[in-house]
Amino acid sequence: MKVTIPAPNRRLGTFEWLGLVGLGGLLLGRYVPVARIIPFWGCVLREHTGWPCLGCGLTRVADRVAHFNIPGAWEANPLGTVCALLFALAAVATVLHFLFAMPIPEVELEEREWRWIRIAFPLVLLVNYxxxxxxxxFPHLLS
Structure with a gap:
């Protein structure tokens, strides 16, 4: 892994776009009750079969993280909670980057590290699902 810290700047790169998306999503989750105002909102798979999809709970995660209810978000979808918190961190870093020209470290992974990520991510996704x-x-199994 190679980490470089660029000179102070206010450039808009991939990380900053992720931060802006995270900021928008968290503001939306905080101030707009999406699940209540959109009549067709919900998981179609869960409504028809009773089984959740891979993304079940992500709306609740966004709402709960935006309201600082981390345990509730974790209960809805643990991986979604981790992602929402990473988006929140990216949003804070992006705001600091634009306000104070704070440099965002650039991380470059080697092929071996990418290989581990390609192996670990599907496993983490499977455990989360x-x-x-x-x-x-089967909520009785978690009690």
Whole structure:
């Protein structure tokens, strides 16, 4: 892994775009009750089969993280909570980057590290989905 710290700047790069998306999503989750105002909002798979999809709980995660209810967000979808918190961190870093020209470190991964990520991510996704399924369909197993 190679980490470089550029000179202070206010450039808009990939990380800053992720920060802006995170800021927008968290503001939306904080101030707009999406699940209440959009009549067709919800998981179609869960409504028809009773089984959750991979993204089940992400609206609740956004709402709960935006309201600083981290335990509630974790209960809805743990991986979604981690991602929402990373988006929040990126949003804070992006605001600091634009206000104070704070440099954002640039990280370059080697092929070996990318290989581990390509192996670990599907496993983490599978464990998270297993949790969501058990939490939704068999909550008595978590007590």
């Amino acid at each position: 297993a949790y969501v399924v058990v939490h939704t369909r």
